[in-house]
Amino acid sequence: xxxxxxxxxxxxxxxxxxxxxxxxxxxxxxxxxxxxxxxxxxxxxxxxxxxxxxxxxxxxxxxxxxxxxxxxxxxxxxxxxxxxxxxxxxxxxxxxxxxxxxxxxxxxxxxxxxxxxxxxxxxxxxxxxxxxxxxxxxxxxxxxxxxxxxxxxxxxxxxxxxxxxxxxxxxxxxxxxxxxxxxxxxxxxxxxxxxxxxxxxxxxxxxxxxxxxxxxxxxxxxxxxxxxxxxxxxxxxxxxxxxxxxxxxxxxxxxxxxxxxxxxxxxxxxxxxxxxxxxxxxxxxxxxxxxxxxxxxxxxxxxxxxxxxxxxxxxxxxxxxxxxxxxxxxxxxxxxxxxxxxxxxxxxxxxxxxxxxxxxxxxxxxxxxxxxxxxxxxxxxxxxxxxxxxxxxxxxxxxxxxxxxxxxxxxxxxxxxxxxxxxxxxxxxxxxxxxxxxxxxxxxxxxxxxxxxxxxxxxxxxxxxxxxxxxxxxxxxxxxxxxxxxxxxxxxxxxxxxxxxxxxxxxxxxxxxxxxxxxxxxxxxxxxxxxxxxxxxxxxxxxxxxxxxxxxxxxxxxxxxxxxxxxxxxxxxxxxxxxxxxxxxxxxxxxxxxxxxxxxxxxxxxxxxxxxxxxxxxxxxxxxxxxxxxxxxxxxxxxxxxxxxxxxxxxxxxxxxxxxxxxxxxxxxxxxxxxxxxxxxxxxxxxxxxxxxxxxxxxxxxxxxxxxxxxxxxxxxxxxxxxxxxxxxxxxxxxxxxxxxxxxxxxxxxxxxxxxxxxxxxxxxxxxxxxxxxxxxxxxxxxxxxxxxxxxxxxxxxxxxxxxxxxxxxxxxxxxxxxxxxxxxxxxxxxxxxxxxxxxxxxxxxxxxxxxxxxxxxxxxxxxxxxxxxxxxxxxxxxxxxxxxxx
RNA sequence: GGGGUCGUAGCUCAGCUGGGAGAGCGUCUGCUUGACGUGCAGGAGGUCUGCGGUUCGAGCCCGCACGGUCCCACCA
Numbered sequence: 014x015x016x017x018x019x020x021x022x023x024x025x026x027x028x029x030x031x032x033x034x035x036x037x038x039x040x041x042x043x044x045x046x047x048x049x050x051x052x053x054x055x056x057x058x059x060x061x062x063x064x065x066x067x068x069x070x071x072x073x074x075x076x077x078x079x080x081x082x083x084x085x086x087x088x089x090x091x092x093x094x095x096x097x098x099x100x101x102x103x104x105x106x107x108x109x110x111x112x113x114x115x116x117x118x119x120x121x122x123x124x125x126x127x128x129x130x131x132x133x134x135x136x137x138x139x140x141x142x143x144x145x146x147x148x149x150x151x152x153x154x155x156x157x158x159x160x161x162x163x164x165x166x167x168x169x170x171x172x173x174x175x176x177x178x179x180x181x182x183x184x185x186x187x188x189x190x191x192x193x194x195x196x197x198x199x200x201x202x203x204x205x206x207x208x209x210x211x212x213x214x215x216x217x218x219x220x221x222x223x224x225x226x227x228x229x230x231x232x233x234x235x236x237x238x239x240x241x242x243x244x245x246x247x248x249x250x251x252x253x254x255x256x257x258x259x260x261x262x263x264x265x266x267x268x269x270x271x272x273x274x275x276x277x278x279x280x281x282x283x284x285x286x287x288x289x290x291x292x293x294x295x296x297x298x299x300x301x302x303x304x305x306x307x308x309x310x311x312x313x314x315x316x317x318x319x320x321x322x323x324x325x326x327x328x329x330x331x332x333x334x335x336x337x338x339x340x341x342x343x344x345x346x347x348x349x350x351x352x353x354x355x356x357x358x359x360x361x362x363x364x365x366x367x368x369x370x371x372x373x374x375x376x377x378x379x380x381x382x383x384x385x386x387x388x389x390x391x392x393x394x395x396x397x398x399x400x401x402x403x404x405x406x407x408x409x410x411x412x413x414x415x416x417x418x419x420x421x422x423x424x425x426x427x428x429x430x431x432x433x434x435x436x437x438x439x440x441x442x443x444x445x446x447x448x449x450x451x452x453x454x455x456x457x458x459x460x461x462x463x464x465x466x467x468x469x470x471x472x473x474x475x476x477x478x479x480x481x482x483x484x485x486x487x488x489x490x491x492x493x494x495x496x497x498x499x500x501x502x503x504x505x506x507x508x509x510x511x512x513x514x515x516x517x518x519x520x521x522x523x524x525x526x527x528x529x530x531x532x533x534x535x536x537x538x539x540x541x542x543x544x545x546x547x548x549x550x551x552x553x554x555x556x557x558x559x560x561x562x563x564x565x566x567x568x569x570x571x572x573x574x575x576x577x578x579x580x581x582x583x584x585x586x587x588x589x590x591x592x593x594x595x596x597x598x599x600x601x602x603x604x605x606x607x608x609x610x611x612x613x614x615x616x617x618x619x620x621x622x623x624x625x626x627x628x629x630x631x632x633x634x635x636x637x638x639x640x641x642x643x644x645x646x647x648x649x650x651x652x653x654x655x656x657x658x659x660x661x662x663x664x665x666x667x668x669x670x671x672x673x674x675x676x677x678x679x680x681x682x683x684x685x686x687x688x689x690x691x692x693x694x695x696x697x698x699x700x701x702x703x704x705x706x707x708x709x710x711x712x713x714x715x716x717x718x719x720x721x722x723x724x725x726x727x728x729x730x731x732x733x734x735x736x737x738x739x740x741x742x743x744x745x746x747x748x749x750x751x752x753x754x755x756x757x758x759x760x761x762x763x764x765x766x767x768x769x770x771x772x773x774x775x776x777x778x779x780x781x782x783x784x785x786x787x788x789x790x791x792x793x794x795x796x797x798x799x800x801x802x803x804x805x806x807x808x809x810x811x812x813x814x815x816x817x818x819x820x821x822x823x824x825x826x827x828x829x830x831x832x833x834x835x836x837x838x839x840x841x842x843x844x845x846x847x848x849x850x851x852x853x854x855x856x857x858x859x860x861x862x863x864x865x866x867x868x869x870x871x872x873x874x875x876x877x878x879x880x881x882x883x884x885x886x887x888x889x890x891x892x893x894x895x896x897x898x899x900x
Numbered sequence: 901g902g903g904g905u906c907g908u909a910g911c912u913c914a915g916c917u918g919g920g921a922g923a924g925c926g927u928c929u930g931c932u933u934g935a936c937g938u939g940c941a942g943g944a945g946g947u948c949u950g951c952g953g954u955u956c957g958a959g960c961c962c963g964c965a966c967g968g969u970c971c972c973a974c975c976a
Binding site for chain 2: 018020021022206213229230231232233244276277278280281282285286287288293294295296298354355368400401403404407408411499500503530534536567568569570572573574575576578580581583584586587588589590591593594595596597598599600601602636637640642644645648651652659660663664667671754757758760761762764766767768795798852855856859862863864865866867868869870873876877880
């Protein structure tokens with residue numbers, strides 16, 4: 014070998030060098046090219062605030078596997094990368110760092126604050142993408158985008174204006190979710206419900222003009238400050254007479270009506286509900302129906318405002334305690350019950366959100382969502398796994414308008430302007446110079462920014478140049494597959510789908526491949542607060558990116574969560590080492606020899622067997638990958654390389670490699686080894702890009718093979734070759750393998766020392782079977798440690814006390830009489846007899862069943878009959894052996 | 901309240917359109933076999949959660965139950 018291969022594979026150093034080579038050679042880059050078929054994946058843009066975690070590692074590994082596979086298949090494969098400005102996440106982050114310096118964002122002012130944000134993005138925006146490179150991600154970095162770059166901003170403004178002009182974006186006073194800590198609205202999707210232990214306060218309000226009271230229960234007593242009615246069910250006999258009467262709101266001393274509304278559940282609590290239209294979505298609806306006043310009692314920071322009278326300025330929870338105390342002292346607190354219920358919290362900061370009424374911008378959903386529903390129903394877009402459709406429709410069926418305005422500074426500013434003179438609202442792609450109504454130049458832009466998902470919803474086409482009709486857009490859109498976690502189906506997937514249909518008139522991608530969450534070894538979610546997160550980069554450092562990648566996609570199926578485990582990483586690392594060593598072995602043996610394509614007559618049956626097997630694995634793996642069954646494909650490659658190639662073929666071929674006398678046979682073996690190795694490397698490459706590339710290049714260099722490519726990643730994906738299909742050899746080799754396993758088994762169970770050689774006799778009445786054993790004599794002898802093998806059609810001359818290995822097509826006899834205990838051999842054969850009896854019983858029952866014979870498919874019946882014959886033959890042999898031994 | 905999903909060998913999980921139960925790890929027994937001990941050979945270990953149904957035939961399809969898990973939902 015010109016290049017010495019180390020005894021164990023060490024990824025350190027190798028990975029980075031190879032990655033740099035790929036980048037330098039522009040292998041990741043894709044250009045629109047009409048002569049080739051495109052295959053496109055847009056990367057879910059990671060947040061610029063982010064650090065690479067296991068979720069990213071899985072997500073990007075899956076994408077890289079698909080893109081490398083398709084690239085090798087000859088597609089013009091584009092993997093479009095980029096990052097997300099992550100409006101609220103980034104803003105919160107920067108506010109916190111400012112806080113350490115004792116500065117608020119208001120101190121800084123909007124402009125200065127945004128400068129800070131861009132600085133942050135400059136400093137950290139590249140961190141996560143450089144981490145992605147360590148995984149081997151083959152995305153087109155020349156095309157890297159950012160959700161807030163100039164092009165994306167134009168796309169955002171364009172969409173906003175279009176939707177506004179169609180009446181699908183509107184400004185309105187509606188009940189929204191307010192985060193008092195982030196001081197912004199958030200969408201319904203951003204509200205996370207948490208079960209919290211709390212209380213149910215039973216309170217009573219005096220009924221005006223009587224001595225009586227109305228008692229009700231509430232979980233938020235402080236909202237009483239905003240009560241404007243009390244409601245009962247119209248059918249409720251207990252309260253019918255009170256409908257239309259008035260109650261007095263204590264503390265505030267507001268007179269309010271008792272209204273009748275179906276919304277009230279007579280069964281729950283006392284059947285009376287206090288109505289706070291300003292702070293409860295249901296009450297808001299009730300308020301609309303009964304024309305009730307909306308009283309807002311909260312400031313933006315969650316303190317009580319001037320409508321709360323003497324409680325003004327007090328924090329919402331302090332006010333709660335104080336109000337309960339005051340009601341108690343007034344004798345209006347009936348009782349306090351323990352009560353646990355779901356409380357809406359902000360998914361970013363976990364602050365309890367307050368529902369309140371504010372004027373905000375909304376996207377009208379009912380019309381937009383229709384094509385997004387149809388696209389899934391008519392399979393224009395396929396969800397993998399399919400059952401995700403139910404989750405999808407669950408959301409689309411209950412869709413509500415999307416609140417898109419945020420009281421944040423870092424994000425896409427809403428392209429709406431107000432004339433300070435006449436109040437005219439202008440929505441425009443660029444800032445207008447004058448008011449179209451009054452001509453004033455005093456126009457102020459809406460201070461709010463857009464929900465961060467508004468820009469990521471456009472990602473599949475904005476990254477390709479939209480709103481310009483670019484060549485890329487024309488060529489690469491719609492993209493082929495989106496790979497993402499099921500946890501952002503509502504935030505992102507659905508919004509991309511309706512945006513794609515609305516703006517492009519077509520689906521943004523043809524398939525969505527969902528993956529699950531990576532949990533820790535105990536099955537817990539990895540989280541910062543638990544501190545149980547495992548840094549993918551540490552794993553890469555220690556075991557190599559290939560090992561991590563392989564581990565992440567093996568042993569699980571689409572959409573299911575999986576556990577991280579170092580044992581599994583180690584197993585993957587060992588696999589990389591295994592193929593490394595197999596390659597080392599092959600190169601060692603090829604050293605100095607010019608290996609040429611053999612005459613077909615020179616191929617041994619065992620060569621034909623592995624070539625035929627290789628063919629089978631090629632079609633299987635390709636098929637699995639087309640169906641996104643990445644884990645299944647990986648397992649098949651693993652098994653093929655480790656078991657068939659290493660454990661069997663290499664071992665079977667060794668005697669020929671060590672025998673230079675038969676040069677033609679040696680050449681055939683080496684040629685086959687190389688061919689199968691290269692094919693295996695190619696199949697494995699999408700999963701383990703680094704080792705496979707390193708080995709491929711070493712083989713090319715060592716064998717000075719000009720037909721090989723400069724890199725495995727641009728080489729052609731293996732295809733089924735009719736010339737190498739040998740079903741007969743596949744079958745005959747399986748018989749020999751079965752015999753080898755049987756002999757080894759017998760030797761082990763009889764405690765025959767491994768070094769003890771013993772002759773063997775193969776007996777079969779099938780001439781062809783004997784022939785195939787003869788053809789494989791060289792390795793058969795080596796594998797069972799027999800100095801001599803003889804062949805015969807019957808058992809003439811076989812001693813009664815020889816050990817026998819009975820297979821369906823042949824029996825192998827080994828004279829081990831001096832070594833074994835006859836009674837043990839009898840026991841072993843009796844066990845075998847019993848097993849066969851069981852099989853016979855099952856098989857006979859099946860074939861004796863008339864319904865099976867009349868209803869089962871022809872092939873199944875034939876197969877079963879074949880089995881039965883084989884069992885009968887085997888049990889006959891076994892019984893005969895037993896008879897001989899018992900003598 | 902609605903829905904998803906899982907329940908297969910000691911552990912972690914595969915199992916494609918229903919047709920003789922699999923892998924990795926662990927465990928046990930051997931092995932300095934001229935690629936690899938990150939290895940080689942062999943073994944043990946499962947009434948596929950339970951019950952019922954469809955079927956010639958069910959780990960797989962249907963129903964119910966039990967247990968775990970996740971999502972959605974305005975019950976004060």
